[in-house]
């Protein structure tokens with residue numbers, strides 16, 4: 001029998017599903033989140049290399065309306081993760097079932113739309129703390145339950161989660177080795193989705209919003225050299241709708257001399273079909289940094 005030393009650690013998680021894939025396992029676990037005060041699911045892809053030793057870890061943050069299932073079933077990330085020996089963690093996008101009035105009223109706020117911020121408004125602040133959940137609680141759960149090399153972690157994501165990845169990276173210099181995003185909401189304080197979410201979770205003082213806006217945060221970034229990769233489809237209908245604003249982020253990066261590669265991908269939309277098409281590139285980008 002192969003060594004599975006990490007299974008001796010006390011498990012604070014319970015397995016929901018497990019499917020062998022590319023020699024490793026795509027699993028889903030649930031746990032009781034202390035920070036969010038509810039039960040949360042997260043996906044874990046364990047590459048074959050995780051059977052015999054520790055592997056670097058890549059956190060994926062999904063977009064509006066998603067659960068952990070969207071990435072697990074539609075992103076086509078497992079083949080490259082197996083090839084490079086990287087564990088991928090894919091959490092849900094918000095707390096669920098907290099019985100907060102208005103939580104289920106729309107698809108772009110409340111359930112499925114946590115925006116990776118720590119809410120400060122009374123109604124939301126007890127549960128909607130996705131920033132601390134993905135940067136602190138979840139990594140400690142993951143590090144204590146899976147064969148993770150915790151010094152080697154990176155983050156990427158899509159849309160709301162692409163922005164989440166950028167802010168997790170920019171707010172924590174040195175914590176993540178690399179960052180990338182698909183069609184991120186680059187400047188939430190200047191777009192309808194972001195303005196709705198930030199006014200709801202953070203209140204009316206727009207100065208506090210800047211602490212969670214990548215185009216603002218990059219202007220004051222001081223940390224290790226950055227190598228940001230962003231893919232954006234030209235046929236993404238949220239681009240002309242002014243929700244994504246990649247040019248604002250690129251301009252802010254130029255102002256602060258932070259290098260960024262924005263690739264405009266001809267004819268691709270906002271969907272997981274688009275992301276699946278470039279997923280290998282993103283995992284290769286992270287592998288370069290995680291294994292350096």
Ligand SMILES: N[C@@H](CCC(=O)N[C@@H](CS)C(=O)NCC(=O)O)C(=O)O
Nearest residue numbers: 063064065066070107159160271272
């Ligand atoms: N409300 C629309 C748009 C929401 C949307 O496009 N969400 C993106 C993230 S911003 C997504 O990943 N949807 C789930 C999927 O495509 O699997 C819908 O529910 O389809």
